[in-house]
Amino acid sequence: MNSHVSVPGQTGAIIAGTPLADAVVRLENVKRHFGETPALDGVSLTVRKGEILGIIGRSGAGKSTLIRCLNGLERPESGAIFVEGRQITGLSERELQPFRRRIGMIFQHFNLLSAKTVEENVALPLKIEGRPRAERLQRARELLDLVGLSDKAGAYPSSLSGGQKQRVGIARALAARPALLLSDEATSALDPETTRSILALLKDINRKLGLTILLITHEMEVVRSIGDRVAVIDAGKIVEEGPVWSVFADPQTDITKSLLAGIRPQLPAHIADALSAEPGGEAVLGVDLAGAAAQGTLLAELPRPFRLLHGGVDHVQDQAVARLYLAVPAVPAGAVQTFIQFLEARSARVEVLGYVTGHA
Structure with missing residues (x-):
């Protein structure tokens, strides 16, 4: 990949x-x-x-x-x-x-001026540039409409929610185009x-x-x-x-x-804790797939035996993205490598995470 x-x-x-x-x-x-x-x-x-x-x-x-x-x-x-x-x-x-x-800037803590109205905050960059008042206000109203706050033009930041304050910050950042x-x-x-x-x-x-x-x-x-x-x-x-x-x-x-780690499937903790570097039992594989390979019939085509331990398919930028955890018997010799070669031939990236004995 x-x-x-x-x-x-x-x-x-x-x-x-x-x-x-x-x-x-x-x-x-x-x-x-x-x-x-x-x-x-x-x-x-x-x-x-x-x-x-x-x-x-x-x-x-x-x-x-x-x-x-x-x-x-x-x-x-x-x-x-x-x-x-x-x-x-x-x-x-x-x-x-x-x-x-x-370069327009929007900030984590909004950085709005509390003594100015929403409309005045949005128009501030244009005031600093020396733009005429009528032009400043027209631009501010256009931008407040763009961010969905047309009805808040005369309000002060203290009366706004956090999300509304950030919308004002976005409008202000766009003022100077x-x-x-x-x-x-x-x-x-x-x-x-x-x-x-x-x-x-x-x-x-x-x-x-x-x-x-x-x-x-x-x-x-x-x-x-x-x-x-x-x-x-x-x-x-x-x-x-x-x-x-x-x-x-x-x-x-x-x-x-x-x-x-917080948004991709992770190996369950009880299995991760049981992993050993010594070959034996089952090899635990981490498998990454994308595109057609991630939404096809791969699991049905895999050589038996294997166990699906955990995993999932997500969609990012309209592309299927999968992370799977599989357990494959470590014997006979060469079985794991054959399994990996099968996956890699289908555009998967595979890593051996370790080995487990029994059914962890």
């Missing part, structure tokens, strides 16, 4: 065949240290026009520094950052201002139902406006819901990237597998 880029210990790469003209933002070998600690350690990444790209990683992985370098609040020590084809590294604070306006919408953990403070509604809104905006969105998150479910492509960051490096369905179907690195 391995249809996505996996580059442990190296930088990410521009996707093969992606014209540079389609890049809204491009990072080339960007490095940023704090003391001896590398926050970004040679990051190369391209955000393509019209896509939703998720950047996912644990706390401390480098996500916040990446954001701050993108909007010019941090300066990389080396490497280059391009916004719509223009390199912004090395620009003065004054020269950076027009490029910052090309940015080329890129940067979402910094925008759903982390919301309950699951509200999170789903906000993600659906972002996807709708992406479709209606053709807006490029960069999601910074530690939640794989966020990327799974609306992402086109995902890049995994760990210790300041992009360690894995590719289409969301491909990374979910066949994660290559331990960090990606760990981040996926």
Whole structure:
């Protein structure tokens, strides 16, 4: 399978065949240290026009520094950052201002001004730009209609729910017609139902406006819901990237597998605890499948005997993605390898997790 880029210990790469003209933002070998600690350690990444790209990683992985370098609040020590084809590294604070306006930001804690109405909050970026009042208000009303809050124009943030506040934040981020919408953990403070509604809104905006969105998150479910492509960051490096369905179907690195653990089937604990590295009894196999192989008649075709221990089929980006756990007798000699070869011939990725005796 391995249809996505996996580059442990190296930088990410521009996707093969992606014209540079389609890049809204491009990072080339960007490095940023704090003391001896590398926050970004040679990051190369391209955000393509019209896509939703998720950047996912644990706390401390480098996500916040990446954001701050993108909007010019941090300066990389080396490497280059391009916004719509223009390199912004090395620009003065004054020269950076027009490029910052090309990047809209939505935040985890909304960052609304409590003393201003919803309409005034949305219009604020245009006021800072010096736009006429009539133009500001017309744009604010258009955007409040887009996010479903036309009736809240005169309300103050204190009267809004968390989801409504985030909708205002999204409208404000769109006010100056940015080329890129940067979402910094925008759903982390919301309950699951509200999170789903906000993600659906972002996807709708992406479709209606053709807006490029960069999601910074530690939640794989966020990327799974609306992402086109995902890049995994760990210790300041992009360690894995590719289409969301491909990374979910066949994660290559331990960090990606760990981040996926909450939403992919896992081997039941009582079986995992019984695993031994010594061959004998049954071999326990982890099997990853995608596409037609994940929704066909594979189980009916498998050589007997075997046991289905656990597993499931999901759909990501309209692609079937399966993770199965099978137990296969370890004798006669060669039986496990024959079973694995059968699976691999059908585009499965297979790993031997260990061995169990009895019927664990």
